Amino acid sequence: xxxxxxxxxxxxxxxxxxxxxxxxxxxxxxxxxxxxxxxxxxxxxxxxxxxxxxxxxxxxxxxxxxxxxxxxxxxxxxxxxxxxxxxxxxxxxxxxxxxxxxxxxxxxxxxxxxxxxxxxxxxxxxxxxxxxxxxxxxxxxxxxxxxxxxxxxxxxxxxxxxxxxxxxxxxxxxxxxxxxxxxxxxxxxxxxxxxxxxxxxxxxxxxxxxxxxxxxxxxxxxxxxxxxxxxxxxxxxxxxxxxxxxxxxxxxxxxxxxxxxxxxxxxxxxxxxxxxxx
Amino acid sequence: xxxxxxxxxxxxxxxxxxxxxxxxxxxxxxxxxxxxxxxxxxxxxxxxxxxxxxxxxxxxxxxxxxxxxxxxxxxxxxxxxxxxxxxxxxxxxxxxxxxxxxxxxxxxxxxxxxxxxxxxxxxxxxxxxxxxxxxxxxxxxxxxxxxxxxxxxxxxxxxxxxxxxxxxxxxxxxxxxxxxxxxxxxxxxxxxxxxxxxxxxxxxxxxxxxxxxxxxxxxxxxxxxxxxxxxxxxxxxxxxxxxxxxxxxxxxxxxxxxxxxxxxxxxxxxxxxxxxxxxxxxxxxxxxxxxxxxxxxxxxxxxxxxxxxxxxxxxxxxxxxxxxxxxxxxxxxxxxxxxxxxxxxxxxxxxxxxxxxxxxxxxxxxxxxxxxxxxxxxxxxxxxxxxxxxxxxxxxxxxxxxxxxxxxxxxxxxxxxxxxxxxxxxx
Numbered sequence: 001x002x003x004x005x006x007x008x009x010x011x012x013x014x015x016x017x018x019x020x021x022x023x024x025x026x027x028x029x030x031x032x033x034x035x036x037x038x039x040x041x042x043x044x045x046x047x048x049x050x051x052x053x054x055x056x057x058x059x060x061x062x063x064x065x066x067x068x069x070x071x072x073x074x075x076x077x078x079x080x081x082x083x084x085x086x087x088x089x090x091x092x093x094x095x096x097x098x099x100x101x102x103x104x105x106x107x108x109x110x111x112x113x114x115x116x117x118x119x120x121x122x123x124x125x126x127x128x129x130x131x132x133x134x135x136x137x138x139x140x141x142x143x144x145x146x147x148x149x150x151x152x153x154x155x156x157x158x159x160x161x162x163x164x165x166x167x168x169x170x171x172x173x174x175x176x177x178x179x180x181x182x183x184x185x186x187x188x189x190x191x192x193x194x195x196x197x198x199x200x201x202x203x204x205x206x207x208x209x210x211x212x213x214x215x216x217x218x219x220x221x222x223x224x225x226x227x228x229x230x231x232x233x234x235x236x237x238x239x240x241x242x243x244x245x246x247x248x249x250x251x252x253x254x255x256x257x258x259x260x261x262x263x264x265x266x267x268x269x270x271x272x273x274x275x276x277x278x
Numbered sequence: 279x280x281x282x283x284x285x286x287x288x289x290x291x292x293x294x295x296x297x298x299x300x301x302x303x304x305x306x307x308x309x310x311x312x313x314x315x316x317x318x319x320x321x322x323x324x325x326x327x328x329x330x331x332x333x334x335x336x337x338x339x340x341x342x343x344x345x346x347x348x349x350x351x352x353x354x355x356x357x358x359x360x361x362x363x364x365x366x367x368x369x370x371x372x373x374x375x376x377x378x379x380x381x382x383x384x385x386x387x388x389x390x391x392x393x394x395x396x397x398x399x400x401x402x403x404x405x406x407x408x409x410x411x412x413x414x415x416x417x418x419x420x421x422x423x424x425x426x427x428x429x430x431x432x433x434x435x436x437x438x439x440x441x442x443x444x445x446x447x448x449x450x451x452x453x454x455x456x457x458x459x460x461x462x463x464x465x466x467x468x469x470x471x472x473x474x475x476x477x478x479x480x481x482x483x484x485x486x487x488x489x490x491x492x493x494x495x496x497x498x499x500x501x502x503x504x505x506x507x508x509x510x511x512x513x514x515x516x517x518x519x520x521x522x523x524x525x526x527x528x529x530x531x532x533x534x535x536x537x538x539x540x541x542x543x544x545x546x547x548x549x550x551x552x553x554x555x556x557x558x559x560x561x562x563x564x565x566x567x568x569x570x571x572x573x574x575x576x577x578x579x580x581x582x583x584x585x586x587x588x589x590x591x592x593x594x595x596x597x598x599x600x601x602x603x604x605x606x607x608x609x610x611x612x613x614x615x616x617x618x619x620x621x622x623x624x625x626x627x628x629x630x631x632x633x634x635x636x637x638x639x640x641x642x643x644x645x646x647x648x649x650x651x652x653x654x655x656x657x658x659x660x661x662x663x664x665x666x667x668x669x670x671x672x673x674x675x676x677x678x679x680x681x682x683x684x685x686x687x688x689x690x691x692x693x694x695x696x697x698x699x700x701x702x703x704x705x
Contacts, residue, residue, distance in 0.1 A: 042546075045525050045528060046528070046529075047529055066318070066319075125344075125348060126348055126351070126352070129348045129349070129352050130352045133349075133352055133353075133355060133356065134352055134353055134355075139355075139356065140356070218337075218341060218345070219341075219344070219345055219348070222305055222333075222335055222356050222357065223305060223333050223335060226335070230335075230337075233337055233338050233341050234310055234335070234336035234337050234338070235310060235336070236310060236338035237310045237311050237312075237338070237521075238311075238338065238339045238340075238465075238519070238520060238521065239311050239520050239521070239538065239540060239541075240311050240312050240521070240524075240544065241521055241524060241525060241544070242310075242312075
């Protein structure tokens, strides 16, 4: 009994300390990025200004005045929001059917969907560029980026929703049916309110993935639909140490998503742990 | 009278409307470096003078190369002007992917440094105009060589370079004798390694374009490189390229650095001295040659306006415009393109490296020779080179880190290069 008490005491100290160490380790690069963004490019590489320096907003002013930050940010917001909405719009009915009316092929279809994530993006760069630019004429449009972001995240959206929906007893839906609910009513009035946490975390994760996507958003845009990923890409320099500027751009790019994650962390945790403990 | 006035006003409005309707927008893909970023500000005057709107798309070098290649290969249209390097210009010109450039007599093309003009041409036709250019040279700490009692000379022998690195090497006090590129990449470690191999009398290919990596010259050069950097370089050199070494150098941790001449303009350490690249008996190809140049993709609907902009951006007038700009000055002018830049006393006064840089560029030898039967110094101007270069770069980094022996790395490099060249149909 005494051993159990000691272990509990040890656990009470050990696990929070470990959690803090892990959290700080993960947070440190973000902290350093924000910290560096207030240094000039020259100061950002000088060891004498590693911790003590004269903070400046020069990089942020430069970013908004000369790099058109708001246009890139607006494009990110538009493409990530619409792509997430469309992905959920398609994903919810798909996951509903697979969770509550599975067929012999459901598992295969789920695996096939996941397997599309294994395709190296670079393998289809040329056909994608050719098709969208020369054939479909939708290169560098919001429509194309929304479509691409929606499609590349759809497998994850469906998988996540499928997992959450599977946790909901089918009998509840059947009871709804007995009370006269049609399929849409079942989804809208019973399923979605029950799976709200899962839906919110799926939407949030999908939005984060869309916001952070950097392969296609850089390569399928020029100016009109270019997102923050492209702004960051444009500030990386192989010859020259522009770390202050790059840190400011990166901070401004990840800032909105960090804030969103902060406000939605309850839903995120609730959704991610949904069904973890029975 | 009134109707005449109304007609005049109507015409004026009509002309103004028509002008705005035909105002040209040029989309320009640029590599992200200081000179290109400065150009965006200097070019505000160009827009004011001509009414041509300039949309800048700044990209990291690797992404730029990838995006510009895929755009050009699929018929263009994404960009009106593209930044390309010396590796691409002659190949793309020969393939008809980019337009031949024709400028007016005011442009003074004879002022362009011959090495740059030749490197960006195919069969005598200029396909890309250099915006800034560079070669490679030795940048060393004179205070350290003086204290150690050693000399670094122009075109020194590699043995003397090693001696100087050994004399300056003081890791206990955070000073490493030699800082050299080790990060894998055809434009990273292989840029330096190729010049070193050239100076040892080696080359990438023979006259039949068969790889010659597993030869005595390569063995000698790579063993020397691994020995020099492994023993007198900073730890983790296999992860270092230009930026990493620049940071180390400015922290006072490098006794010597052999790299792009452009680095000299970023150095903030006192007492830096310059010397022409070392060689082991073969000076041809011992220092590299590179330019970031501007080209017009074939079939661009705005080709005429694009050429006019390139003519302005690579002219003598542009260099003067940067020098006179309130935000910049002579210390910020793009170098390595025109002989006239080096003649300005104001430029010489602020650029202590000017003479060394120009000498390096002028001595760079990209033309094919019996020993190096292909165009290019630190690369071969063939489409397959990036693939070959990357494969070999990985092996060289493995040799440097000690994961492989030099012999095994060279043997694997030869096999990889042979497979690529054979598959490409060279033999």
